[in-house]
Amino acid sequence: MPKAIVIIPTYNEKENITPTITALQKIFKKIKNWQLGILVVDDNSPDKTAQIVKKLQKKQPNLHLLVKPKKAGLGDAYLKGMEHAFNKLQANVVFEFDADLSHDPSKIPQFLNKIDQGYDFVIGSRYIKGGGIPQNWGLHRKFLSVVGNLVILLVLANWTVRDWTSGYRAITKKAYQAVVPELVSSRFSGYTFQIGFLHKTIKKGFKVTEVPFVFKDRELGKSKIGPEYIKNTLVYIFKMRLQEILKSRVFKFIIVGTIGASVQLSTLQFWRLWLPYQLAFFLAIEGAVLTNFILSNFWTFADRKLKLNQYPVKFVQFNLASGGSILIQQLIAFIGELFVGLFPLFTIPIVNFVFDTGTLYAVIGILVGMFWNFFAYSRIIWKHKAS
Ligand SMILES: Nc1nc2c(ncn2[C@@H]2O[C@H](COP(=O)(O)OP(=O)(O)O)[C@@H](O)[C@H]2O)c(=O)[nH]1
Ligand SMILES: [Mg+2]
Known part of the structure; x- marks a missing residue:
């Protein structure tokens, strides 16, 4: 049976990590044709998130934990997590999944269906039919998310994907192996990693598709996304586009x-x-x-x-x-x-x-x-x- 590992990067998620893991395990029980596991990648959270995971591990053999020495950004957590999942845990597919219950775990079987159909990169999308962002988001946040995605879409001139910044994804080993050398050398550490990964995967010609889901706002803990994300993203997309033009x-x-x-x-x-x-x-x-x-x-x-x-x-x-x-x-x-x-x-x-x-x-x-x-x-x- 093929194996899928859901990678959850965590930094100070003590309130969220247990319900997230519980919700995932519940969905796993319904999936028959894939072997599923979880890998939590914690950056030595001061709130002791890792301790909670260690306790849960005693009763959950498919729950894995990787603790890194210090906070090094989302991209770094995913790179280390994927390396571990693919090379140590023998995963065929990994999921990117947040610890804050924003991502609807009931969509996982749909992601796996797409993988079974031959796709190499599946995105949980808020901007296709059936997807959505929280009603209660302020105008400012809605604007940032919608317009941000539109800018990325326009600058990279790629309409095949509607949700570039979604953090809910499934990726095959094949796609990972093809782009990981470039990702490591680009030194993505923060959230720009997400756009970079997707962009490079598309450029290499892998089959990418989207599955709709409705994003739920986090209720506990704090978002770690910072203002530098906007600047880093703009720098990345314009740099990439310019390079593409110069090389054309x-x-x-x-x-x-x-x-x-x-x-x-x-x-x-x-x-x-x-x-x-x-x-x-x-x-x-x-x-x-x-x-x-x-x-x-x-x-x-x-x-x-x-x-x-x-x-x-x-x-x-x-x-x-x-x-x-x-x-x-x-x-x-x-x-x-x-x-x-x-x-x-x-x-x-x-x-x-x-x-x-x-x-x-x-x-x-x-x-x-x-x-x-x-x-x-x-x-x-x-x-x-x-x-
Ligand atoms: N290990 C690790 N996890 C992180 C880091 N930054 C964010 N995360 C985790 O990545 C996920 C998404 O982050 P979040 O703050 O919810 O971003 P948002 O959903 O875009 O607001 C959460 O599970 C965070 O705990 C980091 O530097 N290291
Ligand atoms: Mg979040």
């Missing part, structure tokens, strides 16, 4: 195009010192084409690098593609002049530049030409091996 092929393509244009303009000045204008112009274009070809091969399409013996044919193709882009631009200018005509649109003040339809055709031409180039590069010259 389209971004590299635009940079390479800009470098090519600069090479063309600067070498034109150089060649003109020695050569007649038309020849200098041709060499400047070829210089740009060669620069683009090399940079595309070793940077933009580094993952599809060409073999040495492919260079001649591919370089000719590359020249043809570039020529094609010029042809497209010329065609757009031709059609524009013929059917729309040439007339001023508006004047840019200060520089007194008249933006006319002729300039507009050039702008459209450059954009369409870029689309064509990108298409030719990615589908013909650096064609994906499998396709």
